[in-house]
Amino acid sequence: MTSSPAFYVQSSPKYCGPWRFMIQDEVKWVKVHYSSPRRPESFMPSTFYIVLIAGIACVLYLRRKRTPANTRLPPGPPADPLIGHLRIFPMKDQPEIFHEWSKQYGDVVHLEVLGRDFIILGSEKAALDLLEKRGANYSDRPHSEMHHLIGWADMLVFLNYGEQFTKIRRLSQQPFNRKESENFREIQMRQTHILLHNFLRTPLEYYKHTLRFATATMMEIAYGHRVVSDNDTYLSLIDEGIRVILESGNIGMSILDIFPVLKHLPAWFPGAWFIRFAAESREFVHKAREWPFQEVQRDMAAGTARKSFLSNHLENFAHEGIDSPTEFADLKTAALLLNQGITCSWPHYNTSSTHWLQAGGETTSSAVLLFLFAMLLNPEAQEKAQKEIDGVIGTTRLPDFSDRESLPFVECLMQETFRCYHPFPLGIPHCSRKDDVYNGMFIPKGSIIFYNLMTMSSDEKVYANPDKFWPERYLPKPRGNGEPRPALMYGFGRRVCPGRYLADSALWLVVVSVLATFKISYTQDEQGDDIIPPTEYNTSTTRRPKPFSCRIQARGPWAEKLILDAYDETLRA
Numbered sequence: 001m002t003s004s005p006a007f008y009v010q011s012s013p014k015y016c017g018p019w020r021f022m023i024q025d026e027v028k029w030v031k032v033h034y035s036s037p038r039r040p041e042s043f044m045p046s047t048f049y050i051v052l053i054a055g056i057a058c059v060l061y062l063r064r065k066r067t068p069a070n071t072r073l074p075p076g077p078p079a080d081p082l083i084g085h086l087r088i089f090p091m092k093d094q095p096e097i098f099h100e101w102s103k104q105y106g107d108v109v110h111l112e113v114l115g116r117d118f119i120i121l122g123s124e125k126a127a128l129d130l131l132e133k134r135g136a137n138y139s140d141r142p143h144s145e146m147h148h149l150i151g152w153a154d155m156l157v158f159l160n161y162g163e164q165f166t167k168i169r170r171l172s173q174q175p176f177n178r179k180e181s182e183n184f185r186e187i188q189m190r191q192t193h194i195l196l197h198n199f200l201r202t203p204l205e206y207y208k209h210t211l212r213f214a215t216a217t218m219m220e221i222a223y224g225h226r227v228v229s230d231n232d233t234y235l236s237l238i239d240e241g242i243r244v245i246l247e248s249g250n251i252g253m254s255i256l257d258i259f260p261v262l263k264h265l266p267a268w269f270p271g272a273w274f275i276r277f278a279a280e281s282r283e284f285v286h287k288a289r290e291w292p293f294q295e296v297q298r299d300m301a302a303g304t305a306r307k308s309f310l311s312n313h314l315e316n317f318a319h320e321g322i323d324s325p326t327e328f329a330d331l332k333t334a335a336l337l338l339n340q341g342i343t344c345s346w347p348h349y350n351t352s353s354t355h356w357l358q359a360g361g362e363t364t365s366s367a368v369l370l371f372l373f374a375m376l377l378n379p380e381a382q383e384k385a386q387k388e389i390d391g392v393i394g395t396t397r398l399p400d401f402s403d404r405e406s407l408p409f410v411e412c413l414m415q416e417t418f419r420c421y422h423p424f425p426l427g428i429p430h431c432s433r434k435d436d437v438y439n440g441m442f443i444p445k446g447s448i449i450f451y452n453l454m455t456m457s458s459d460e461k462v463y464a465n466p467d468k469f470w471p472e473r474y475l476p477k478p479r480g481n482g483e484p485r486p487a488l489m490y491g492f493g494r495r496v497c498p499g500r501y502l503a504d505s506a507l508w509l510v511v512v513s514v515l516a517t518f519k520i521s522y523t524q525d526e527q528g529d530d531i532i533p534p535t536e537y538n539t540s541t542t543r544r545p546k547p548f549s550c551r552i553q554a555r556g557p558w559a560e561k562l563i564l565d566a567y568d569e570t571l572r573a
């Protein structure tokens with residue numbers, strides 16, 4: 001009996017992306033014995049792989065770049081023949097590694113992996129020049145065959161710029177513009193008070209509370225649904241969605257993107273894990289689209305629906321007599337993408353797929369965790385902000401949105417937190433539509449464009465001593481240094497985050513409410529010395545600090561009382 005061939009692949013909770021076996025960086029290797037009872041006797045694996053490799057070589061040869069006269073590709077690290085930067089393309093710590101490359105090669109860096117071009121933008125100027133000023137060329141998203149197979153390529157975050165994009169973007173953006181997003185303040189306020197109560201009750205579980213806060217807020221905004229238990233069906237939909245996103249592989253580098261014809265393979269075909277994965281995920285996407293929609297429609301019919309993104313749109317549809325299946329389908333898609341406000345995510349070029357559970361995560365909760373971390377590491381700034389809050393609000397009430405204008409230092413502290421600790425350092429990549437030339441550099445059609453906020457926000461020409469956490473830098477001189485507030489956290493041009501006003505107000509309320517009521521400080525070891533946590537992050541879709549030891553303590557009995565009273569109020573609402 002012949003033994004089955006063995007491959008070494010990355011361990012993954014369930015699936016192994018097709019290229020993951022090629023990259024050894026920080027990946028756990030397991031031996032997988034491949035055997036298929038259906039494999040015909042005549043099938044010779046060695047022949048198959050020779051043909052496969054020859055096929056890849058041909059595709060790469062045909063895709064090689066021819067730069068127009070008087071132009072050159074942007075600089076970048078040295079590449080290997082044919083496979084380009086495959087061996088050095090980072091699978092973790094991308095923002096940090098891209099940052100180093102930008103310092104070495106300049107603000108436009110080029111990489112090529114298996115014939116696919118990547119551009120890394122390392123300055124605000126380059127990002128604005130390309131992604132905003134030349135937005136017509138740089139507002140697509142990278143194509144993913146897998147997303148088509150899964151059936152969610154029509155979601156806003158994955159859509160190419162065009163008519164359908166404009167339609168879905170309008171549906172999803174309009175309720176969250178600067179003015180309309182104020183309609184959701186009551187929800188944000190209630191969820192913030194629940195968060196404060198959770199911190200008071202079980203401060204050690206701050207990580208879990210933060211994740212739950214962000215998810216529960218979005219669920220209520222999107223569907224009017226209140227999360228009351230950890231077993232909530234909506235929560236499991238989010239978890240499953242994040243798993244699918246992270247498991248669906250590296251866009252542009254997956255074997256399906258290089259050989260789209262493989263999508264026609266039957267599910268039983270040896271190695272065609274992606275066909276089976278797509279079929280299972282398609283079922284999930286269908287459920288995520290339909291189920292919440294039907295729940296809201298049912299509640300509306302029963303007169304029990306709360307105001308939400310979906311119920312407001314459905315009311316408008318009824319009012320305007322809109323009942324075409326296409327409009328309903330678009331609305332379902334738009335509502336589904338609010339879950340991306342929860343994940344706001346992109347399958348970053350990351351093989352650490354085991355992160356998907358922690359990534360239960362999303363931008364808002366990452367940002368809140370980074371804020372707690374920043375306050376722990378910067379106690380002086382924390383105290384200054386508390387002094388300002390005490391002076392303006394006192395200790396007899398919790399902050400509310402009307403206090404924002406009166407608290408300039410808190411505002412600066414929030415800006416500085418996200419300049420120094422980025423929740424979403426690489427944002428979501430754009431893709432170019434046609435060949436372009438920028439400052440004599442050739443940017444080929446179909447390039448995947450990353451912008452690195454970490455590099456942009458440490459630009460010494462803009463920020464004095466950029467490594468220093470210094471909120472005063474934004475205050476006018478002479479009190480501060482008159483530096484511009486960073487405006488990049490929500491991305492660029494026509495793809496800028498449609499949830500930015502909502503996210504900004506939610507974050508501000510959490511920041512000011514936590515500062516008003518809690519002191520965040522170091523815990524101590526057995527010798528009584530402060531435990532200073534290492535600055536380590538989990539970067540999967542977003543970036544968050546690894547769980548760290550800290551004490552979250554009410555600032556006094558008055559703070560406890562304010563929180564308990566506010567929580568009682570939420571129960572009555």
Ligand code: HEM
Binds near residue numbers: 156424497499503
């Ligand atoms: C701290 C919170 C958040 C941060 C830092 C953030 C950041 C971003 C960034 C950087 C992008 C990519 C922009 C680009 O391609 O240039 C984006 C896109 C997106 N965000 Fe957010 N976001 C946050 C919260 C939200 C919320 C609350 C929602 C939902 C209401 C949301 C919905 C979206 C959607 C749907 C996209 C895709 C837009 C498109 O492709 O056209 N985000 N976000």
